[in-house]
Amino acid sequence: MLARLRRAPLLMALVCLVVVITLNAVYYVHFRTSLIDNQKVQMNVLFNSVRTAIETTAAGEKLVEDMVGENLRTASIAALYKLDPDIDKVTNEELVELSETLNIAGITLFKQTEDDIVGLKSSDPKEINVSSKGWDTYYKAFQQMLDLKPVDVGIGQTFPYYWSGPKDTSTTNQTSVDKWGYYYDGTTNYIIDPFVHDTHMAQYYEEAGVDRTIQKLVDYNEEMSLEISVLNPDKLLGIDTEIGTADYWFSERLVLFGDYRTQDPDELYYARKAIDTMQPVYYTTVSNGRHVFKSFNPLDIDYLKFSRDRPPLLIEISTDYTKLQASLDRQLNQSILFIAVSTVIAILIIGLYLAMIRKLRERVALSVQEAYVGNIDSLFHRVREQRHDYNNHLAAIHAMATMGKFAELKEYTKALVGDVKWTNDRVDIGIPAVGGLIHAKIAQAESLRIAFEQHFSNMEHLEFGAVKATDLVKILSNLIDNAFDSTKKLKDPGDRMVKVTGIVLANQVQFKVMNTGEHIAPELHRKLFERGYSTKERNKHAGLGLHIVKSLVASYKGSIHIENIDGGVEFTVMIPVGLRDRGAAVG
Known part of the structure; x- marks a missing residue:
């Protein structure tokens, strides 16, 4: 019996040690899973911030590029009236002079041959006799234009007799990224192609473009060793496309925005999985010797995108896993330390118990059961106390880790999107494209010292199968620009005001744009919408803005009218539309 009593402390010590090790192992696994899940949550929130920033910035970039495209259309129309309709009677010298007059990089005239569409005349010698047969989407657009059909290739801007593709690398000058416009209305035997270099838009991209936005996000998260990039999935996955067979083309680069350095052997599998599931995927890997x-x-x-058939782009986000591993290592070390301390305490207890047994050997028969029970209770009590303290310690660590990370994220989010959130709070429209336009017009109004008011309601119920967001932007932007032009004539800035309202009434969307200023004579109401008519100076306006509005509204079988009101003029546009939820959108 005495031998069994002597073995009992050793058995209890082993049991306690196994229990402590098991509990620590379970907690370590739980801590690791929680830490990784927390990192996923942070990266997902970061992705949403990146996506929002990129969508907002991309909308601004598109607005700038569309404006350049519209300016090229104006240049095309100017060239149409200036040049002889027969390409044989046009000289390259004329095109050089006309390019300088229109303040564009150059003009090329394309003519159809038996099996090609060739640039026969140009202000740029490199463009002369350039073939467009291998330009795929551009060549299809040329064929549609020559057939006097609206261009429908899935990308670019399309107007009557005009199409402009996205900026891309010049075939004749691989160091230049250009944007081209193409015009053909059948009155000439050639396509008019004015173009500008990317330097016209470079300043905007440098200050407010997607690359600049990504760089700011990386700088704000320097402690995470963060990398963010927007990748071309066709190049990453090796998919053949019709656009840009040459690697040097702007549209064919792997990294569209940002900086991609963490390439790894598993990226193709996970990139394909993200595209197939349209869900974010996460994984750990080793890239360039770094975890x-x-x-x-x-x-x-x-x-x-540079083609409507291309898969979605991919946002790649990576962080330094060694920092995450460092947290796990700290937790593991703390667990090992706790096990060691618990083991030492258990050994001390065992030693004390054995010493007590030796002293009481002569009374072992009478007191062994009492001593056994008392010491076992003491041991469990001590373990429970330590476990209680240990749970508090774990809770504190978990809380600090969790709350600490989100606090940093909150500070980061506050610093990154404080201005954007402030703006979004002011312009809660429900349509990102229209919201982006109003953001821009608010800034423009402030620079022109014009009081600008806006109110939109029920816009989120619009069904864009009937009315495209791009068309709404064109309609509103031209009406607001017209209002700015009218009200800024007032000498006193305190009298300048433009007010924009938009509301969905039953199955119609209504826009009102009001500006203070002079009334418009009733006999001029109809003429304002004619092509080329303008009350402004010819060197500033082409008289196309209100004509574009009228054409777009007419294409949707809508209506537009002008009303002289007290102190100004109000334009009202009504467009029949479909609704996502008719019961929710009522006037």
């Missing part, structure tokens, strides 16, 4: 935590997130923005 990283990485994610791919699909980003479907048509403006950033």
Whole structure:
């Protein structure tokens, strides 16, 4: 019996040690899973911030590029009236002079041959006799234009007799990224192609473009060793496309925005999985000898594509996994330390118990059961106390880790999107494209010292199968620009005001744009919408803005009218539309 009593402390020590080790192992696994899940949550929130920033910035970039495209259309129309309709009677010298007059990089005239469409005349010698047969989407657009059909190739801007593709690398000058416009209305035997270099838009991209936005996000998260990039999935996955067979083309680069350095052997599998599931994927890998935590997130923005058939772009986000591993290592060390301390305490207890047994050997028969029970209770009590303290310690660590990370994220989010959130709070429209336009017009109004008011309601119920967001932007932007032009004539800035309202009434969307200023004579109401008519100076306006509005409204079988009101003029546009939820959108 005495031998069994002597073995009992050793058995209890082993049991306690196994229990402590098991509990610590379970907690370590739980801590590791929680830490990784927390990192995923942070990266997902970061992705949403990146996506929002990129969508907003891309909308601004598209607005700038569309403005350049519209300016090229104006240049095309000017060239149409200036040049002889027969390409044989046009000289390259004329095109050089006309390019300088229109303040564009150059003009090329394309003519159809038996099996090609060739640039026969140009202000740029490199463009002369350039073939467009291998330009795929551009060549299809030329064929549609020559057939006097509206261009429908899935990308670019389309107007009557005009199409402009996205900026891309020049075939004749691989160091230049250009934007071209193409015009053909059948009155000439050639397509008019004015173009500008990317330097016309470079300043905007440098100050407010997607690359600049990504760089700011990386700078704000310097402690995470963060990398963010927007990747071309066709190049990443090796998919053949019709657009840009040459690697040097702007549209064919792997990294569209940002900086991609953490390439790894598993990226093709996870990138394909993200595209197939349209869900973010996360994984750990080794890249360039560094352990990283990485994610791919699909980003479907048509403006950033160079073909409508291309898969969605991918946002790649990676962080330094060694920092995450360092937290795990600290927790493991703390667990090992706790086990060691618990083991030492258990050994001390065992030693004390054995010493007590030796002293009481002569009374072992009478007191052994009492001593056994008392010491076992003491041991469990001590373990329970330690476990209680240990749970408090774990809770504190978990709380600090969790709350600490989100606090940093909150500070980061506050610093990154404080201005954007402030703006979004002011312009809660429900349509990102229209919201982006109003954001821009608010800034423009402030620079012109014009009081600008806006109110939109029920816009989120619009069904864009009937009315495209791009058309709404064109209608509103031209009406607001017209209002700015009218009210800024007032000498006293305190009298300048433009007010924009939009509301969905039953199955119609109504826009009102009011400006203070002079009334418009009733006999001029109809003429304002004629092509080329303008009350402004010819060197500033082409008289196309209100004509574009009228054409777009007419294409949707809508109506537009002008009303002289007290102190100004109000334009009202009504367009029949479909609704996502008719019961929710009532006037």
